Amino acid sequence: MTKIEQLEALTRELGAIQRASAVLGWDAQVNMPAGGAEERGFQLGVLAELSHKRFVNDETHNLIVAAEAEAASLDPDSIQARLVKYCRRDYDKATRVPAAKVAEFAQVTAVSQEAWARARSENNFAAFLPHLERVIELRREYASYFAPYDHVYDPLLDDFERGMKTAEVQAIFNQLRPVQVELVHAIAARPEIENSFLYQNYPEQAQWDFGVEVATRMGYDWNRGRQDKSAHPFTTSFGLGDVRITTRFDTGYVGSALFSTMHEGGHALYEQGFDPALRGLPLADGASMAVHESQSRLWENLVGRSLAFWKFFYPRLKEYFPTQLANVDLQTFYRGINKVKPSYIRVESDEATYNLHIMLRLELEIALMEGSLKPADLPAAWNARFQEYLGLTPPTDKVGVLQDVHWSHGLIGYFPTYALGNLVSCQLWEVLQQAIPDLESQIEHGELGVLLAWLRQNVHTHGSMFEPQELVQKITGSRIDPQPYMRYLKTKFGQIYGL
Numbered sequence: 001m002t003k004i005e006q007l008e009a010l011t012r013e014l015g016a017i018q019r020a021s022a023v024l025g026w027d028a029q030v031n032m033p034a035g036g037a038e039e040r041g042f043q044l045g046v047l048a049e050l051s052h053k054r055f056v057n058d059e060t061h062n063l064i065v066a067a068e069a070e071a072a073s074l075d076p077d078s079i080q081a082r083l084v085k086y087c088r089r090d091y092d093k094a095t096r097v098p099a100a101k102v103a104e105f106a107q108v109t110a111v112s113q114e115a116w117a118r119a120r121s122e123n124n125f126a127a128f129l130p131h132l133e134r135v136i137e138l139r140r141e142y143a144s145y146f147a148p149y150d151h152v153y154d155p156l157l158d159d160f161e162r163g164m165k166t167a168e169v170q171a172i173f174n175q176l177r178p179v180q181v182e183l184v185h186a187i188a189a190r191p192e193i194e195n196s197f198l199y200q201n202y203p204e205q206a207q208w209d210f211g212v213e214v215a216t217r218m219g220y221d222w223n224r225g226r227q228d229k230s231a232h233p234f235t236t237s238f239g240l241g242d243v244r245i246t247t248r249f250d251t252g253y254v255g256s257a258l259f260s261t262m263h264e265g266g267h268a269l270y271e272q273g274f275d276p277a278l279r280g281l282p283l284a285d286g287a288s289m290a291v292h293e294s295q296s297r298l299w300e301n302l303v304g305r306s307l308a309f310w311k312f313f314y315p316r317l318k319e320y321f322p323t324q325l326a327n328v329d330l331q332t333f334y335r336g337i338n339k340v341k342p343s344y345i346r347v348e349s350d351e352a353t354y355n356l357h358i359m360l361r362l363e364l365e366i367a368l369m370e371g372s373l374k375p376a377d378l379p380a381a382w383n384a385r386f387q388e389y390l391g392l393t394p395p396t397d398k399v400g401v402l403q404d405v406h407w408s409h410g411l412i413g414y415f416p417t418y419a420l421g422n423l424v425s426c427q428l429w430e431v432l433q434q435a436i437p438d439l440e441s442q443i444e445h446g447e448l449g450v451l452l453a454w455l456r457q458n459v460h461t462h463g464s465m466f467e468p469q470e471l472v473q474k475i476t477g478s479r480i481d482p483q484p485y486m487r488y489l490k491t492k493f494g495q496i497y498g499l
Contacts, residue, residue, distance in 0.1 A: 003066040004080045007087060010060065012280040017051040019238045021106075026236045026244060030228045034114055041110030049103035056094045064088055079277055082465040086282055089162075096145040105138050109410045116408030117231055123398040125379055132407060133375045136368050139412045143369065152369045156413030160289040161420065163467055166366065169416045172423070173359050175482050181389075183352055183489060187340045190497045195336035197328045202254040206320045211247065211261035214313065218299060219452040220245075220265050221272055232405040233260040233347070235267035235296075240279050243271040254321070255337060256348060259300050266299035267292055269452065273460025288468035289414060290480065293421020294428060295459065301351055301422075302429050302488075303443065303451070307334050312446040338496055342390035344399040351422075352493055356389045358419040361404075365412050426484040427476040428459070 001009075021044055028040050054060075064087055071084040112131040119128035139156060146155035151166040158164065212227065230246035237243045245264035250256040270286060278284040286292035303309050307330075310317075314333055318325045325333070340350045346357040364381060367373035373381055382401040387393045394400030406414050432454060433439055442450055458475050469479045493499065 002070055003063060004070050004084060007063055007067045008080075008083065008281065010055075010063065011083070011087065011282050014051055014055055015280055015282060015284075017047055017054070021047045021051075022236050022238055026238075028110065028113065029230045029232075029234070030246060034118065037111050037114035041107040044110050045103040045107035048106035049099050052094065052097075052099040052102040055091065056099065060091065061095075064091055077465070079275075079281075079283065079465065083281060083283055086464065090282065093146075097142065101138070101141070105142070105410060108134055108138060109408065112408040112410070113405065116402070116405060120231070120398055120402045123396050123402070125397045125402055128402065128408070129376060132378070135407060135410045136375055136412075139410060140369060140371070151366075153366050153413065156369070157416065158413075160411075160414050160417050161468060162288055163469060169362070169420070172480065172482055173355075173362070173416075173419070176355055176419070176486070177359060179486050180352060180355055180489070183493060184340065184342070184356075186499055187352065187493060187497050190499070192341070193335050193339040193496075194332070195339045197325065197333075198255055198336055199253050200324045202251055202321060202324060204249045204251055204257075207249055207251075207254065207257045210317060210320045211258055213316065214258065214304075215245075215261055215265045217446060218262070218265050218269060218448055220268055224272055225268055227261070233264050235264045235271065237268075237271040240272065240274060240276065240284060243268045253348075254324070259304060260347065262304040263296040263300040266296035269299070269455070270295040270460050273456045274463040275461045278463045278465075283463045283465050285464045287462065287464050287466060287471045289417035290420035290424055291459070291468050291471060293418050294424035295421075295455065297418075297421050298425040298428065298455075302425060303448070305338055305351070306440075306443065308440045308443040310334055310337075311444045335496055338492070340493060340497070342392050344386075344392060344394050345403060352489060353390060355419045355422060358415055360385045360389055361415040365415065369412065420480055423480055423482050423485045424472055426488045427472065427478070427481060428455075429488070430484050431476050 024040060024044055024047075028037070032040060064084070067084045068088065071081045074081040076082075108131075112128075112135055115131045116128050119125060140152070143149070143152050143155045149155060153166045157166055157169065161169075215227070216222070224241050225243045225245065228244065228246045229248060231248065233245070233247045235243070235245050245261070245268050247257050247260040247264060270292060274284045310330060310333060314330050328336075338350065340352040342353050343349050346354070346361075349357055360382070363385065364373065364378065367381070368375065368378070379397055379401045383393050386400065406412075432451070435454060436442070436450055439451065442448070459471070462471060466474065473479055490499075
């Protein structure tokens with residue numbers, strides 16, 4: 001057995017441990033009773049520490065060095081060469097973090113997640129605060145292991161967006177912010193779109209059934225996946241043969257579950273589309289969270305909120321909800337689901353305001369990491385920025401600072417990838433439209449297979465073999481660029497609002 005083959009065997013073993021942790025994490029959010037949080041945290045901590053110690057040792061270091069010597073003669077874009085490069089990077093990061101801290105972080109966040117869910121349901125930020133303070137403390141400690149750095153936020157951002165720096169994201173957002181603010185102000189001067197028909201009694205089972213129908217049309221393989229309910233929609237993978245999605249329902253709003261299902265379905269299609277040759281390897285993963293989000297946002301928005309999509313699916317939706325939509329024609333429905341109006345909840349915000357929610361969170365995360373903002377002051381800071389950016393002050397913390405699960409997971413550095421994913425989705429869409437000239441016509445007829453096949457060939461199959469910016473450049477000819485997204489927003493909402 002060559003050294004590279006030995007490295008492959010090791011990463012498959014480590015991957016099995018990580019997948020076992022993912023099963024426990026999925027169960028914690030879908031099935032586990034509230035009383036199980038502390039014990040589940042201990043279980044996850046043991047597995048995290050076991051995986052860390054199995055990877056970070058002299059034996060692994062020597063194996064990687066020997067594998068690098070073998071890979072020198074290989075095609076640099078081959079699976080084996082890319083695996084060695086990937087493992088070197090992971091190893092260099094992992095060796096900086098003590099195993100005990102990896103275990104502690106897993107334990108703390110498992111308990112924190114349950115505390116967040118309870119605090120959110122009770123609208124009680126004070127109950128979550130001690131957990132949040134510990135999470136922030138651990139994240140700042142984690143970042144310290146990577147000093148010197150350009151910015152304390154860089155090591156955290158790098159965990160989700162390999163190679164990207166805080167300054168790069170800020171530069172991109174600085175281009176986006178004035179354009180989006182100007183667009184929102186222009187729309188605010190136009191007559192408000194009527195969409196009250198979306199906010200009626202829409203029975204949960206019918207919403208579930210329609211969502212399943214749409215996910216099936218998208219190409220989601222139910223033989224290798226399932227859908228469940230959770231407090232916050234998410235996608236998780238236990239391997240190429242088991243990729244699961246969750247959604248949540250609001251019987252008073254028909255869009256919540258549908259667009260969540262399409263969003264998570266986009267993530268899941270990516271996970272189900274990796275090259276089978278990558279099975280069990282760490283390369284069987286998304287290139288980055290921005291690339292992952294590009295897939296979910298592409299399906300949710302560029303497809304799911306398009307007029308072409310609803311020309312096919314709206315008659316079907318009316319069959320599920322004949323009374324609620326009896327007097328609502330297609331154009332009215334299309335305009336309704338694309339209404340631009342600042343709102344409190346990020347996951348239900350419109351495309352024109354969504355990135356402002358992300359920019360707000362990024363600024364707060366940076367302030368928390370720098371120490372210029374204390375966790376106890378987070379609700380007031382949140383509300384002040386929300387008023388500044390969106391013209392609203394959340395009436396409760398439940399629809400304000402407590403609305404997202406991410407901080408309870410310790411996922412500091414994750415939020416910017418949502419906005420970056422929006423940008424990448426539009427970069428891909430412009431290339432897609434050139435590659436498939438009749439794409440809109442196909443969508444109008446409910447034919448989504450050619451679209452999925454293009455994504456499979458150009459995005460999904462590569463997994464994480466390429467760095468995210470490298471992959472985006474390879475497909476679109478440029479690095480992450482806000483211009484296509486800005487063109488998309490101006491064109492779409494210019495037409496809808498007559499700007």
